[in-house]
Amino acid sequence: MLNLACSFRFKSVTAAAAFSTDSPVHVPCVLTIAGSDSGAGAGIQADIKACAARGVYCCSAITSVTAQNTIGVQGISTLPAAFVEQQINSVLDDIHVDVVKTGMLASPEIIQSVCSRIKQYSIGSLVVDPVMVSTSGHELSGPSILDRLRKALLPLATIVTPNMLEASVLADGKPVNTVLDMREVAAEIHRMGPRYVLVKGGHLKNSHDLVDVLYDGSEWHELRGSRIKTRSTHGTGCTLAASIAAELAKGLDVLPAVMAAKEYVAKALEHSSSIKIGGGAQGPMNHFFQLADWGKLSSRQCRFDPRKLFLYAVTDSGMNKRWDRSTPAAVEQAIQGGATIIQIREKEAETLEFIKIAEASLAIGRKYGVPVLINDRVDVAVACNADGVHLGQTDMPVRLARSILGPGKIIGTSCKTVEQAVKAYEDGADYIGCGGVYPTTTKKKNKTIGLDGLRLLCEASPLPVVAIGGISAANVEEVMNSRPAMLHGVAVVSTLFDQSDVGQATRDLRASMTAALSESTAGKVFS
Ligand SMILES: Nc1ncnc2c1ncn2[C@@H]1O[C@H](COP(=O)(O)OP(=O)(O)OP(=O)(O)O)[C@@H](O)[C@H]1O
Ligand SMILES: Cc1ncc(CO)c(N)n1
Numbered sequence: 001m002l003n004l005a006c007s008f009r010f011k012s013v014t015a016a017a018a019f020s021t022d023s024p025v026h027v028p029c030v031l032t033i034a035g036s037d038s039g040a041g042a043g044i045q046a047d048i049k050a051c052a053a054r055g056v057y058c059c060s061a062i063t064s065v066t067a068q069n070t071i072g073v074q075g076i077s078t079l080p081a082a083f084v085e086q087q088i089n090s091v092l093d094d095i096h097v098d099v100v101k102t103g104m105l106a107s108p109e110i111i112q113s114v115c116s117r118i119k120q121y122s123i124g125s126l127v128v129d130p131v132m133v134s135t136s137g138h139e140l141s142g143p144s145i146l147d148r149l150r151k152a153l154l155p156l157a158t159i160v161t162p163n164m165l166e167a168s169v170l171a172d173g174k175p176v177n178t179v180l181d182m183r184e185v186a187a188e189i190h191r192m193g194p195r196y197v198l199v200k201g202g203h204l205k206n207s208h209d210l211v212d213v214l215y216d217g218s219e220w221h222e223l224r225g226s227r228i229k230t231r232s233t234h235g236t237g238c239t240l241a242a243s244i245a246a247e248l249a250k251g252l253d254v255l256p257a258v259m260a261a262k263e264y265v266a267k268a269l270e271h272s273s274s275i276k277i278g279g280g281a282q283g284p285m286n287h288f289f290q291l292a293d294w295g296k297l298s299s300r301q302c303r304f305d306p307r308k309l310f311l312y313a314v315t316d317s318g319m320n321k322r323w324d325r326s327t328p329a330a331v332e333q334a335i336q337g338g339a340t341i342i343q344i345r346e347k348e349a350e351t352l353e354f355i356k357i358a359e360a361s362l363a364i365g366r367k368y369g370v371p372v373l374i375n376d377r378v379d380v381a382v383a384c385n386a387d388g389v390h391l392g393q394t395d396m397p398v399r400l401a402r403s404i405l406g407p408g409k410i411i412g413t414s415c416k417t418v419e420q421a422v423k424a425y426e427d428g429a430d431y432i433g434c435g436g437v438y439p440t441t442t443k444k445k446n447k448t449i450g451l452d453g454l455r456l457l458c459e460a461s462p463l464p465v466v467a468i469g470g471i472s473a474a475n476v477e478e479v480m481n482s483r484p485a486m487l488h489g490v491a492v493v494s495t496l497f498d499q500s501d502v503g504q505a506t507r508d509l510r511a512s513m514t515a516a517l518s519e520s521t522a523g524k525v526f527s
């Protein structure tokens with residue numbers, strides 16, 4: 001049901017945009033001829049992601065399929081050269097490709113096929129990444145390819161991008177350890193025929209800076225950048241070469257294309273410093289950091305899981321001050337006691353203070369994987385990238401909040417009636433807070449709707465409901481046993497926060513809820 005609500009919301013916008021252009025726009029296009037990396041950090045997968053992130057369309061012809069992860073390469077199956085050739089023909093017969101990029105080419109026959117295709121289709125630019133060994137040290141293409149690579153492919157290349165080890169192999173084992181060695185070997189490789197040689201310095205030892213050396217036959221450029229501390233370096237070489245191809249496809253000259261590509265790799269590495277995918281020494285990077293920053297992901301990445309509503313803790317700054325603790329400290333205690341979602345409710349704080357409290361509480365929520373919502377203030381939620389908001393009937397309308405926050409954030413709203421619940425659903429809310437079920441000291445003027453009112457709303461509600469208002473360990477069983485199908489949890493304020501020990505108060509409430517579940521049919525609803 002929630003899925004439907006989501007797609008419905010955005011349908012009209014995309015349909016209009018998709019068919020509005022009269023004259024077709026040329027999309028810059030790269031063809032990558034490379035190996036598949038099942039772990040998706042390097043190879044074809046990295047190439048497609050890098051091009052997409054740079055706004056370029058990327059076709060692919062797969063040369064080898066590797067069974068690979070962040071630990072190493074477990075297997076390689078190389079395709080027949082004729083089938084690689086067929087893939088290239090299929091692409092080039094149909095699609096206008098601006099730049100070809102090559103990666104893992106595991107047999108001399110494949111190199112021969114690639115060369116013959118490039119000549120036949122007169123491709124604008126060719127980026128050759130002479131992949132030989134994986135980041136994990138596994139041989140991807142052996143010495144048998146060297147002769148063809150040097151004599152047939154390099155003369156066609158606009159730019160070739162060996163790392164230090166590959167440069168050394170291309171130059172018959174000449175040692176490449178320093179920047180000076182990189183310059184010399186670049187000149188030696190340049191004599192094999194490519195227009196530019198970029199010797200990558202990712203493996204440069206004893207150096208704070210990373211230096212890549214670019215040589216065009218007359219001038220050397222030392223492209224320096226600081227070394228980013230991260231384990232997410234699997235596929236940096238593929239990503240760099242694919243990004244160079246993408247920038248060339250957009251029309252840049254070689255030097256600016258290399259500079260733009262290096263800047264992109266550095267940014268992607270920076271945004272990947274805190275992520276962990278896979279257990280090996282070198283993991284993949286986040287190519288799409290501009291779309292989703294994995295280091296700062298909201299606890300809700302896609303659809304709201306209504307089970308999170310089970311024990312919903314709403315903070316109260318006044319109460320926590322009275323008990324001499326900060327809101328974030330109270331939040332951590334509630335989470336440790338078993339709260340499954342947090343709402344930060346700051347009725348007195350100035351905006352700046354509210355943001356600071358929210359940021360600190362969010363850091364705690366993320367540590368435990370518990371969503372943190374902001375009460376009333378959409379601006380504060382945006383400012384601190386909170387997981388969502390809870391809105392009252394007199395706050396910003398749900399539809400407007402949704403248009404500001406986008407589909408990725410949780411929006412809850414307070415409702416007393418079925419009409420309000422249906423409207424909340426139509427406007428794009430994720431859940432409903434329904435109450436006050438019992439009289440409460442927190443909201444003195446609030447109308448109490450009782451268990452009957454709760455049941456009435458829940459029976460007709462298209463959205464999951466959390467009950468609120470005067471609920472405590474003493475009466476929670478009664479609320480849960482009222483058993484309306486859409487009731488997913490209870491929200492509490494003073495039961496947790498107007499207590500000396502928040503953790504214990506949360507554990508007590510949770511114990512009563514668990515007891516209610518095991519004793520009755522409520523388990524069906526709350527599971
Ligand atoms: N830790 C880092 N910080 C910043 N830039 C880096 C880092 N590691 C690599 N780079 C850059 O990434 C690019 C790829 O360099 P590298 O020498 O690692 O290629 P490679 O060995 O071919 O990579 P791959 O593991 O994908 O085969 C270069 O521009 C290099 O300067
Ligand atoms: C398929 C493939 N291509 C290239 C590399 C270079 O890192 C790799 N590890 N795997």
Ligand SMILES: [Mg+2]
Pocket residue numbers: 131132163237238
């Ligand atoms: Mg490489």
